[in-house]
Amino acid sequence: MKFRSLVFANLFRKKIRLILTIGSFGVALLLFGFLAVVRTAFGGGIDVAGADRVMVISRSGFIQLLPKAYQERMLRVPGVKAVTYQQWFGGVYKDEKNNFAQFAIDPANQRKVYPELKLPDDQWETFLKDRRGAIVGAELAKRFGFKVGDHIPIKGAIFPGTWDFNIDGIYHGRPHQDDETQFWFQWDYLQERVMEGAKGQVGWYVVRITNPDDVVNVSKAIDKEFANSAYETHSDSEKVFFANWVKQFGNIQFLILSIGGVVFFTLLLVTGNTMAIAVRERTAELAILKAIGYSDRFVMIFVLAESLVIAFIGGALGLAAAKGLTLFGNPVQGVLQVFYLPANAIVVGLLATLAVGAISGLLPALGAMRLRVVDGLRRV
Amino acid sequence: MVHVDGRGLSSSLIQVRGIDKRYRRGGEEIHVLQGLNLDVDQGEFVAFMGPSGSGKTTLLNLLGGLDVPSAGSITVAGDEITNMSRGRLTEWRARHVGFVFQMYNLIPVLTAFQNVELPLLLTKLSKAERRKHVETALGVVGLSDRMHHFPRQLSGGQEQRVTIARAIVSDPTFLLCDEPTGDLDRKSADEVMSLILQLVKQYKKTVLMVTHDPVVAQRADLTLHLEKGALVEAGALAGGAV
Numbered sequence: 184m185k186f187r188s189l190v191f192a193n194l195f196r197k198k199i200r201l202i203l204t205i206g207s208f209g210v211a212l213l214l215f216g217f218l219a220v221v222r223t224a225f226g227g228g229i230d231v232a233g234a235d236r237v238m239v240i241s242r243s244g245f246i247q248l249l250p251k252a253y254q255e256r257m258l259r260v261p262g263v264k265a266v267t268y269q270q271w272f273g274g275v276y277k278d279e280k281n282n283f284a285q286f287a288i289d290p291a292n293q294r295k296v297y298p299e300l301k302l303p304d305d306q307w308e309t310f311l312k313d314r315r316g317a318i319v320g321a322e323l324a325k326r327f328g329f330k331v332g333d334h335i336p337i338k339g340a341i342f343p344g345t346w347d348f349n350i351d352g353i354y355h356g357r358p359h360q361d362d363e364t365q366f367w368f369q370w371d372y373l374q375e376r377v378m379e380g381a382k383g384q385v386g387w388y389v390v391r392i393t394n395p396d397d398v399v400n401v402s403k404a405i406d407k408e409f410a411n412s413a414y415e416t417h418s419d420s421e422k423v424f425f426a427n428w429v430k431q432f433g434n435i436q437f438l439i440l441s442i443g444g445v446v447f448f449t450l451l452l453v454t455g456n457t458m459a460i461a462v463r464e465r466t467a468e469l470a471i472l473k474a475i476g477y478s479d480r481f482v483m484i485f486v487l488a489e490s491l492v493i494a495f496i497g498g499a500l501g502l503a504a505a506k507g508l509t510l511f512g513n514p515v516q517g518v519l520q521v522f523y524l525p526a527n528a529i530v531v532g533l534l535a536t537l538a539v540g541a542i543s544g545l546l547p548a549l550g551a552m553r554l555r556v557v558d559g560l561r562r563v
Numbered sequence: 564m565v566h567v568d569g570r571g572l573s574s575s576l577i578q579v580r581g582i583d584k585r586y587r588r589g590g591e592e593i594h595v596l597q598g599l600n601l602d603v604d605q606g607e608f609v610a611f612m613g614p615s616g617s618g619k620t621t622l623l624n625l626l627g628g629l630d631v632p633s634a635g636s637i638t639v640a641g642d643e644i645t646n647m648s649r650g651r652l653t654e655w656r657a658r659h660v661g662f663v664f665q666m667y668n669l670i671p672v673l674t675a676f677q678n679v680e681l682p683l684l685l686t687k688l689s690k691a692e693r694r695k696h697v698e699t700a701l702g703v704v705g706l707s708d709r710m711h712h713f714p715r716q717l718s719g720g721q722e723q724r725v726t727i728a729r730a731i732v733s734d735p736t737f738l739l740c741d742e743p744t745g746d747l748d749r750k751s752a753d754e755v756m757s758l759i760l761q762l763v764k765q766y767k768k769t770v771l772m773v774t775h776d777p778v779v780a781q782r783a784d785l786t787l788h789l790e791k792g793a794l795v796e797a798g799a800l801a802g803g804a805v
Contacts, residue, residue, distance in 0.1 A: 189673070189677075
C-alpha cells in the first residue's frame with residue numbers, strides 16, 4: 184500500500200491522456216454491456232426455459248393451427264402432467280408502435296403449466312369469471328400504466344376489429360428471468376369472433392411433464408399419437424423451441440462475439456500504444472528508481488499496475504454506465520422482452536478489461552524490467 | 564588516504580583492482596578504462612576530472628554497481644560487487660550508495676517529501692519513521708519549508724538539494740555525484756558544494772564526484788584525472804600514494 188501514491192501520482196501525469204485512455208475503456212465496456220444485454224435478451228428464454236415443458240406445434244409450421252381436441256389426447260400420453268394451449272393474437276394498443284405479445288390462453292390450465300408466473304388468487308378468480316378479462320405482465324403494466332380495473336381496446340391485425348378488455352390482474356415472474364411483457368386473455372373470447380375455419384383450433388400446446396428426464400420420450404410419444412393425421416405435430420423441449428426461435432434472427436451469439444472481439448482488439452492496440460509512449464517518456468525516471476534500489480521486478484509490476492488501474496477504472500465506469508442505463512427502463516420494449524445486464528456479464532466484462540489492461544501493459548512492462556540503468560540515464 | 568597504484572590497505576572502504584571496461588560501438592571496440600586501480604578510505608572527498616569520453620561517468624557507474632567491468636574487481640565495505648547478480652546488486656545499491664545526478668532526476672509528479680521518501684519505501688521502516696528520516700534529510704539540505712513543493716515549483720539549486728536529501732536519507736555508505744553542479748549557476752553551485760562539504764566534514768560521508776569544473780573540483784580533498792583509462796593525481800605522477 185505504501186507504493187500506492189507512486190502509482191496514482193504517475194497516473195495523473197498527463198491528465199488528458201489519462202481521461203482519453205480511461206474513456207476508451209469506458210466506451211468499449213459500455214458497448215460490451217449493451218451487447219451483453221442483447222445476448223441476455225435473446226438467450227434468456229433459452230437459459231430459463233422450463234426443463235419440464237414441451238412445446239407442441241403443427242408439423243407444418245408455427246403459424247398452422249391445431250385442433251383443440253388434441254388436449255385430451257395429450258393428457259393421456261404417459262408422462263404428461265398438464266396441458267395448456269395458446270394462440271397468437273397480434274394486435275396493437277392504440278398505435279401501431281405499441282407492439283407487445285398477446286396470447287389467447289386456456290385459463291383452466293395456464294397456471295398448472297406456468298407455476299413460476301405469480302399473481303394474487305383473487306385477481307385470477309376475477310379473470311376466470313370475466314370473458315373479456317385480461318392478465319398483463321408487470322413490465323407491460325408499467326410501460327403503459329395499466330392498472331387492475333382498466334378497460335382497454337386492442338386493435339386486431341390477424342383478427343380484425345377492436346377488441347375490448349378488462350385488466351383483471353397483473354402477473355410477476357422471477358426477476359430478470361421471465362417475460363413480464365405478455366398480455367393474456369381468454370381463448371373463449373377469441374372464439375366468439377374468429378372465422379369459421381379457425382373455430383375450435385389453437386396455436387400451439389404447452390405440455391408439462393412429470394419427469395424432465397423424459398422430455399425426449401414424451402415429445403416422441405406426442406408426435407406419434409398424431410402421426411398420419413390431418414394435423415401432425417412437432418414437439419420439442421421448451422429450451423430447444425426457444426433456441427430455434429432465436430436462430431431465426433441469425434447467429435446472434437457469433438455476431439455479438441465478433442463485435443466484442445473487434446472492440447477489445449482495437450482497445451488493446453490503442454492502450455498498448457498509450458502505455459508504450461507513457462513508459463518511453465519516463466525511461467530516465469524508471470532508471471533512477473532502479474539506481475536507488477528498486478528491483479527489475481518491482482519496476483515491471485509498477486508499470487503493469489498502472490495499466491491495470493487505468494483498465495479497471497475505465498472498465499468499471501463503462502459497465503456502471505451500461506448497468507445504469509438498463510435501470511432506467513427498456514427503451515426497446517416490444518423488441519427485447521428482457522432488458523438487463525446480468526451480474527455474470529459484469530464479471531466477464533471486468534475480467535476482459537483487466538486482461539486487456541494486462542496485455543497492453545505487458546510489453547512496456549517487460550521493456551521497463553529489462554532496462555539497464557546506464558542506458559536509461561543516457562536518455563536524460 | 565587515497566591510492567591509485569593498487570597498493571592501498573585492505574581496510575580501505577573502496578578497493579578497485581585492475582578494472583577494464585570495453586564497449587562495442589558501431590563495430591568498433593572502445594577501451595575506456597584500462598587496469599584502473601583506486602583505494603578510498605572512509606570520509607574522503609574525491610573529485611574525478613578528465614576530458615569528455617575519458618570514462619569518468621563509466622567509472623562512477625562501475626563504483627555504484629550500475630554497470631559491470633569487463634575485467635578486474637571492485638570491493639566496497641568488504642563486499643565484492645563485481646560478481647553480484649543483477650538482483651543482489653540492486654539490493655546492495657539500496658543499502659550502500661547515494662546517487663546525485665547532474666539533471667536532478669526527481670520524479671516530477673511527486674513532492675520533494677515523496678521524492679526523498681522513495682528509497683525508504685524499500686525498507687521496513689514505519690510511516691512515522693520514514694517521515695522522521697525524510698524531515699531530517701530535508702532539514703540537512705535546508706528545505707524543510709519546501710517539502711510539499713513539486714520539483715517544478717523549485718529552483719535548480721533547490722531541486723539538486725532535494726536530490727542530495729534523497730541520496731542521504733537512507734544513510735548510505737558513500738555518495739556518488741555525477742556533475743552535481745553542471746546544470747547550476749555559480750551561486751547555486753556554491754550552495755550545493757557547501758552542502759556536499761558539510762556532509763563530508765560534519766557527517767563523515769565518503770563522496771566521489773565527477774566534474775568538469777576546476778573550481779568545483781578544488782573543494783574536494785583530492786582531484787584525480789582520468790587519462791588513457793587510468794587515474795592520476797592532478798600535478799603528480801600516476802602510481803603513487805596521494
